Amino acid sequence: MLLHYHLKDFTIKETEDWLALNKPSGFLSIPDREGKEVSLKSLLKDKYGNIFTVHRIDKDTSGLILFAKNETAHKHLTKQFEERKTKKIYCGLVIGSPGEKNGTITQPIAEHPALNGTMMVHRKGKEAITDYEVLNDFGIYTFVQFQIHTGRTHQIRVHMKDMGHPIVCDPLYGDGKPILVSSLKKKFNLSKNEESEKPILGRLALHSHQLSFLEQDGKMITLEAALPKDMSATLQQLSKWKK
Numbered sequence: 001m002l003l004h005y006h007l008k009d010f011t012i013k014e015t016e017d018w019l020a021l022n023k024p025s026g027f028l029s030i031p032d033r034e035g036k037e038v039s040l041k042s043l044l045k046d047k048y049g050n051i052f053t054v055h056r057i058d059k060d061t062s063g064l065i066l067f068a069k070n071e072t073a074h075k076h077l078t079k080q081f082e083e084r085k086t087k088k089i090y091c092g093l094v095i096g097s098p099g100e101k102n103g104t105i106t107q108p109i110a111e112h113p114a115l116n117g118t119m120m121v122h123r124k125g126k127e128a129i130t131d132y133e134v135l136n137d138f139g140i141y142t143f144v145q146f147q148i149h150t151g152r153t154h155q156i157r158v159h160m161k162d163m164g165h166p167i168v169c170d171p172l173y174g175d176g177k178p179i180l181v182s183s184l185k186k187k188f189n190l191s192k193n194e195e196s197e198k199p200i201l202g203r204l205a206l207h208s209h210q211l212s213f214l215e216q217d218g219k220m221i222t223l224e225a226a227l228p229k230d231m232s233a234t235l236q237q238l239s240k241w242k243k
Helices: 040-048 069-081 156-162 229-242
Strands: 011-014 018-023 062-066 088-097 101-103 109-110 119-121 130-137 141-148 206-213 222-225
Touching: 011 222, 018 040, 040 062, 040 206, 062 222, 069 088, 069 101, 088 156, 088 229, 109 156, 109 222, 130 156, 130 229, 141 156, 141 229
Parallel strands: 062 206
Antiparallel strands: 011 018, 018 062, 088 141, 088 206, 101 130, 109 119, 130 141, 206 222
């Protein structure tokens, strides 16, 4: 997928120490165990030689991800993530309308004993803390901002499932169903060239939006990754539908 792009197309900011990118959905941050799929890190290695993983985001999540360009920067940045000194903001569409418009979810998360690669809320799991705030409630779906204070695998997705409002189009923790314009528009006709309707949003509706961290000189840096076109277009359609 990304082979058709140039890295500069989704570079948010680059310094001599680090590189921040707006990762498209459906693309691995770092190579998986099989190593068959192209990852963002492997593309960066081709360009920079040495590149260091600071943190990662799920394959199907889009948005901001940070890589270090040298060992000193890597040590400095990963320490902040480990000590929870970074500020990580995500946004996403959830199914339904949460009763409370903001709150903090503190359910511990553990690996599912039977379903490989899946996580679950479990009292003996690891600490997981997610703040959420409703940005726009459309009734059928709600646009929510999340701040995660821990970095558990699939944390937001697991917490929202547990709350009864899974992330839209989540095949693991929700119904996996895409959003179609025909479900929002009364007068919807396929164009003559189309045999079936393409979803307006056909992937996990979760985006890594903002990251704040300290530079080595103590300066606070806040970076933002713009919402992808599919999520922006969906929000526009939902706003029209709500009216």
